[in-house]
Amino acid sequence: MKTTDLAYVALFAAIVAVLGLLPPVPAPGIPVPITAQTLGVMLAGSVLGARRGGAALLVFLAVVAVGLPVLSGGRGGLAVFVGPSAGFLYSWPVAAFVIGLLTQLFWRRYNLAWALVANLIGGVLVVYAIGIPFLSLFGDVPLTTAFTGSMAFVPGDLVKAVAASLVAVAVHKAYPVIDLPARRATAG
Amino acid sequence: MLSLYLPGTSPVHRAPAGLKLGVLAGLGIALFAVSRLEVVAGAFVLVLGAGVLGARLPRRALTSQLRPVWIWLVALFGFHLLVTGPLDGAVAVLRLLALVVAAAVVTATTRVTALVAVIERLASPLRIVGVRPARIGLVIAMTLRFIPLVADRAARIREAQAARGAERIRPFMVVPLLVQVLRMATTVGEALDARGADDAPSSRPRRAAAVRSGAPA
Known part of the structure; x- marks a missing residue:
């Protein structure tokens, strides 16, 4: 990775951290309040692509692990990596990587529809595919119980996938980072 | 911090x-x-x-x-x-x-x-796949610096939008913020390169030196 790539990685790790500082928003018709943090996961993958997006979330988790309270609700430190919902944390780098991979695949015809496909597969499907088995393992509950318990968060995640896709398409037009050759021209 | x-x-x-x-x-x-x-x-x-x-x-x-x-x-x-x-x-x-x-x-x-x-x-075993451990410290340091910076830019954009009559945060408010901070990160990356942060054997240090000698005193 180039130094500029490292700066992008650090930037999105910071963005996910700042999104964690926002208070959860209660939404009508949705049982649990929406936190903004997974929005950052989707944006990291959509804007930076697979490798840098995944790296950004690994760096974010490292920053959480060394003791910064930047997870939503002011949580942080190593304790969050052993809690029952830790699997959702572990899923984030993978989710950002998958979103980035799909985004790069769709890059030439990138629009709202393709952005949605990438964010729903990577940002919702992958997150639950990793988070739910972990919840079942760490909490010692059957998979089905962990599954139904997690479903309360799905409506909020769908809202976030739409929001992230809208933003990603706009950034794709305004300041594309995935196709880098034009970088020098925009710096001045 | x-x-x-x-x-x-x-x-x-x-x-x-x-x-x-x-x-x-x-x-x-x-x-x-x-x-x-x-x-x-x-x-x-x-x-x-x-x-x-x-x-x-x-x-x-x-x-x-x-x-x-x-x-x-x-x-x-x-x-x-x-x-x-x-x-x-x-x-x-x-x-x-x-x-x-x-x-x-x-x-x-x-x-x-x-x-x-x-x-x-x-992370030092990751050297094999091309990860330089020293850069991990650099990225974490940059992240710690970027957190207050991003929070500050976000607050400023929210104020600017509120001054124009917007009441709630909408997805499109995030776009100018992202473009601003991406531009900033590009500048930071290039500034680090110019100071020799990219320690891979390449022509970069020489180019940085050429830029410096070419600049007006």
Whole structure:
């Protein structure tokens, strides 16, 4: 990775951290309040692509692990990596990587529809595919119980996938980072 | 900077960061391998003792980490009470309590810089796949610097939008913010390159020198 790539990685790790500082928003018709943090996961993958997006979330988790309270609700430190919902944390780098991979695949015809496909597969499907088995393992509950318990968060995640896709398409037009050759021209 | 580290001089504080992380990892594996009530309860009492008596941590250092887990633990115990019985429930809850408290103790007694050093050391095998461990420290340092910066830019854009009559945060408000901070990150990356941060053998240092000599004095 180039130094500029490292700066992008650090930037999105910071963005996910700042999104964690926002208070959860209660939404009508949705049982649990929406936190903004997974929005950052989707944006990291959509804007930076697979490798840098995944790296950004690994760096974010490292920053959480060394003791910064930047997870939503002011949580942080190593304790969050052993809690029952830790699997959702572990899923984030993978989710950002998958979103980035799909985004790069769709890059030439990138629009709202393709952005949605990438964010729903990577940002919702992958997150639950990793988070739910972990919840079942760490909490010692059957998979089905962990599954139904997690479903309360799905409506909020769908809202976030739409929001992230809208933003990603706009950034794709305004300041594309995935196709880098034009970088020098925009710096001045 | 905001951090969960609480300075102190206790033996727990002075123990090497690598050792503390090793013990934590070992505890995690052991408690899942042995699911007996007396072992799990003993481990919980032990880590609580290490935190409260050994490291003399204020109670708030531990309770603030336990508060978010609370609902999960109650739900977990309720589930076991209904399905497998109170004994299994107690084991599952105490195991998680022990692990969360142990992790909170390590976090509260270990400096951020010491933990970053451990991360760099753990990442050194990744050299084979092209990751330079020293750059991990650089990225983490940049992230810590970017957090207040991004928060500040976000607040400014929100004020600017509010001045134009927007009341709520909408997705499109995020776009100018992202473009601004991406541009800033590009500049930071190029500035680091110009100062020789890219230590890979390449023509970059020479080019940076050429730029400097070409600039007006």
